[in-house]
Amino acid sequence: MLANQGSTAKIVRPTTLRESVLERILELIIIGSLKPGQHLVENELADNLGVSRQPVREALQLLSGEGWVDLRPGHGAYVHSPTVEEADQLLAVRTLLETESARLAARNPDKTDISDLRDICNRGLAACVADDVDAAVAANSELHTAVVNMSGNRVLADLTSQVARRVRWYHTPVARHRGRASWEEHAALIDAIEAGDEDVAADIMRRHTEHTRQSYLESRAQHPVEEPPAPIRRRRPRAVSG
Amino acid sequence: MLANQGSTAKIVRPTTLRESVLERILELIIIGSLKPGQHLVENELADNLGVSRQPVREALQLLSGEGWVDLRPGHGAYVHSPTVEEADQLLAVRTLLETESARLAARNPDKTDISDLRDICNRGLAACVADDVDAAVAANSELHTAVVNMSGNRVLADLTSQVARRVRWYHTPVARHRGRASWEEHAALIDAIEAGDEDVAADIMRRHTEHTRQSYLESRAQHPVEEPPAPIRRRRPRAVSG
DNA sequence: TTGTCGTCGACTGCCTACAGCATACATTCC
């Protein structure tokens, strides 16, 4: 249905099918079309995406590696169900990783990088003032990514981005809760990095991410979890069964 | 060849084929039969393992998620090439993660867990005295795993085990470099956890893992890297040709 | 009514086969 593949024109396939399938499924998970705990039936996805089961299967394998879906051998793939506890732990780990990133970034700051950071920060603040939530969220993750990359530790960067992507999943609904203050913290962080003050940079980052964690938990307390249901759900009502 | 698949008896398959394939390939990587940078031709693996390409492909996808192999779309899978730099970064991240684990473990120590730790520690020391390297290495990872699990943060535990497995890959050749001293540090760590002294526990763990890192780097300096070769290597010499 | 067993349906896991692509070698042209 929503497949652009199979069209007559020989559209250059920019990437493999399984990758575009992966992106599509991931998007469906993030925006919530595929709900936590939901059983991902390969045939359905394949039909909806206009491909065969094979690329779907492979995309699911890859997604399981990033924690988005759980594979139950013999049962299939299920959208990972984020519990409050896990979200909290995830946010704690993110704090740990990003704090270290900030420290390392401050250890040997780079003029160009600093300049980039300030640009992003300004954009974010502007978006925040303009009440453009999407742009603010985008700038936010962009900035954090930039800091992590400045750490110079690729392993750390990879791990962090992996964790951060999942955090963002939980985080999105509460993104608007922290506006201006968040960007002031960012600005202070950049100052510390530029000054090469490891401890200050680390401290700011720690408090900053802890802040996020707190506001997440509070927001979660107000809007309690919607669904731990759908543990198995197989076989729809079934038709007449002639 | 070594396939038990396809045999007439309906042997209860304890797990899916792709999982056993995954384990087998991982083992081949760890013991070095499959060398870093080597191109993993699906057909070869499938033939050697006595299965079809499909489970091999899926196993490779899963392995890529854990960082053991690199997938190059359109080119296939290659055994991940561990550079010295990456190993160093990996060890740094491990230090970070395990230090936090130790801190959390000390935050609310559990009688039973402590007792388990001591058992493991004693076994490790005994193995060390008896010069049983394999047993010592096993006890070592067992102890670290136990500490991480005591942290109570599953996300942290998962991430750490993932990193630790890869660390162990690089680490094995130098495992013998640190013997007795390592186990004394372990004992001190357990004491600190039992006493509930977060800072001390964290500090011991940090120094402990940093020690490992240092000895790794030194050992690596003496035995320089063997292979960054085999970047592409396709198509064997080919027979007489016509 | 409740517990147990048999049957049915659906989905996954795996295999085979084909098409497209990328690389290496051989040939031809300058």
Place this chain on the structure above:
DNA sequence: GGAATGTATGCTGTAGGCAGTCGACGACAA
């Protein structure tokens, strides 16, 4: 002699299909 192009080949990516397995539903008996 060197470079560009044609050709061959191995590999990956994808499709389709079949069998095994798991869960659910319904029937039967206590």
